[in-house]
Amino acid sequence: MIEISDIHKTFGDNEVLKGISADFKPGKNNLIIGGSGSGKTTLLKCIVGLHEPSEGKVFYDSECFTTMDFRERVPIRKQIGMLFQNSALFDSMTVEENIMFPLNLFTNMPNSEKLDRANFCLEKVNLVGKNKLYPSELSGGMKKRVGIARAISMQPKYLFVDEPNSGLDPLTSILIDNLINEITEEFNTTTVIVTHDMNSVMGIGDHVLFLNNGEKWWEGTKEQIAHTDNKELNEFVFASKFMRAARAKL
Amino acid sequence: MVSVGVGSLGIISIISLFIGAATTIQVAFQLSSPLVPRSIAGSIARDSNILEFSPTISSLVLAGRVGSSIASQIGTMRVTEQIDALEIMGVNAPGYLIAPKIIAGVTMVPLLVIVAITLGLTGGYIACILSGDVTPADYLAGVHDGFDGLTVRVALVKAVVFGFIIASICAYQGFYTSGGALEVGQSATRGVVFSCVMILFADLVITRLML
Numbered sequence: 529m530i531e532i533s534d535i536h537k538t539f540g541d542n543e544v545l546k547g548i549s550a551d552f553k554p555g556k557n558n559l560i561i562g563g564s565g566s567g568k569t570t571l572l573k574c575i576v577g578l579h580e581p582s583e584g585k586v587f588y589d590s591e592c593f594t595t596m597d598f599r600e601r602v603p604i605r606k607q608i609g610m611l612f613q614n615s616a617l618f619d620s621m622t623v624e625e626n627i628m629f630p631l632n633l634f635t636n637m638p639n640s641e642k643l644d645r646a647n648f649c650l651e652k653v654n655l656v657g658k659n660k661l662y663p664s665e666l667s668g669g670m671k672k673r674v675g676i677a678r679a680i681s682m683q684p685k686y687l688f689v690d691e692p693n694s695g696l697d698p699l700t701s702i703l704i705d706n707l708i709n710e711i712t713e714e715f716n717t718t719t720v721i722v723t724h725d726m727n728s729v730m731g732i733g734d735h736v737l738f739l740n741n742g743e744k745w746w747e748g749t750k751e752q753i754a755h756t757d758n759k760e761l762n763e764f765v766f767a768s769k770f771m772r773a774a775r776a777k778l
Numbered sequence: 779m780v781s782v783g784v785g786s787l788g789i790i791s792i793i794s795l796f797i798g799a800a801t802t803i804q805v806a807f808q809l810s811s812p813l814v815p816r817s818i819a820g821s822i823a824r825d826s827n828i829l830e831f832s833p834t835i836s837s838l839v840l841a842g843r844v845g846s847s848i849a850s851q852i853g854t855m856r857v858t859e860q861i862d863a864l865e866i867m868g869v870n871a872p873g874y875l876i877a878p879k880i881i882a883g884v885t886m887v888p889l890l891v892i893v894a895i896t897l898g899l900t901g902g903y904i905a906c907i908l909s910g911d912v913t914p915a916d917y918l919a920g921v922h923d924g925f926d927g928l929t930v931r932v933a934l935v936k937a938v939v940f941g942f943i944i945a946s947i948c949a950y951q952g953f954y955t956s957g958g959a960l961e962v963g964q965s966a967t968r969g970v971v972f973s974c975v976m977i978l979f980a981d982l983v984i985t986r987l988m989l
Binding site (some may be wrong): 683 | 854859867
């Protein structure tokens with residue numbers, strides 16, 4: 529279980545996060561949604577330790593991550609997988625080397641076993657046989673899938689995903705969402721997804737956190753969103769005609 | 779190491795040959811008095827080459843070629859979140875990315891400087907054959923006469939320090955890039971400019987301390 533308590537983050541005079549507290553449910557897809565500039569990605573980076581919160585604490589299974597130093601964080605980091613918005617694959621490495629990178633760092637597996645694990649991950653993301661390609665030879669959707677394969681190569685307990693659908697066509701977006709959902713269910717990971725894609729919210733949003741202007745504005749399930757009377761959330765979720773029509777049918 | 783060392787061999791070779799040749803011709807031109815032995819041109823060209831041209835000019839060129847590559851490579855990794863990905867995995871990103879480049883700098887730049895010294899002296903010899911300002915025999919006699927091993931030691935100390943300056947400053951600039959493609963370019967430019975200035979400053983300090 530991941531718990532965040534009263535997280536504040538300030539850049540200069542700009543207070544981006546204003547005291548956010550929440551629990552992220554184990555084995556579920558926890559979605560952080562909100563408009564551009566609402567602080568979603570900053571919150572995610574505070575949770576994984578890429579940003580240090582100005583105030584507040586992050587707990588992984590009741591262990592305070594925020595007060596740990598770099599070395600103390602390593603055992604927790606081994607349990608974290610992350611898919612970045614731009615996939616963040618290492619350009620100089622092939623697909624296979626990218627996936628095996630965390631295994632080389634943290635395990636003493638024989639090379640054949642690492643290769644088996646890489647192939648297993650590639651099979652999971654439906655990219656069998658693409659081992660020797662470089663990131664520059666992949667499409668946006670394929671890069672995301674390799675990013676997911678790398679993120680799950682250590683079979684993480686916690687999976688963080690930043691804007692998984694940005695820049696992807698609707699079909700590929702659904703495929704990525706389904707893939708993340710399958711991984712969450714199969715590996716029982718605590719998955720935290722930052723998105724502003726409403727299809728993802730309505731498709732895989734087990735637990736949804738709505739941020740507005742750096743504050744937690746609403747929290748609930750995807751089923752509760754359709755019936756909420758929260759003005760800001762309504763404006764955000766049902767901004768498009770398509771979503772309004774979808775709600776009318778519910 | 780391959781990128782810093784072997785990758786820079788071509789440009790360093792060309793520059794050293796031409797600078798060695800030009801230095802010898804200019805020294806011969808300035809010492810055209812009948813009272814000065816012609817072999818002096820070889821001695822002066824040798825010392826200039828070993829002490830100043832090979833380490834300093836080579837390092838300034840390497841700052842442009844290797845330094846900009848280091849800064850832009852690490853800068854691109856920063857803006858495309860590859861460094862964040864390393865940190866998420868618990869990798870000490872500065873140690874993983876910067877340390878190998880510093881090791882490559884402090885080992886490869888001295889080797890390149892040795893090559894530069896050799897080719898600089900060869901360039902002077904070729905200039906003597908082609909121009910006839912100094913006979914090749916006089917040039918070789920000058921190169922041999924009064925050779926002091928200290929000059930090579932000074933050159934190598936300079937090379938190690940310059941290698942460290944190029945790799946560390948450019949890697950630092952790349953590592954702390956924020957923004958996008960524009961900022962990566964700016965980091966590379968800053969890395970090269972700061973490296974060049976620091977190389978010239980260190981050149982003065984080492985020369986003053988060791989000679």
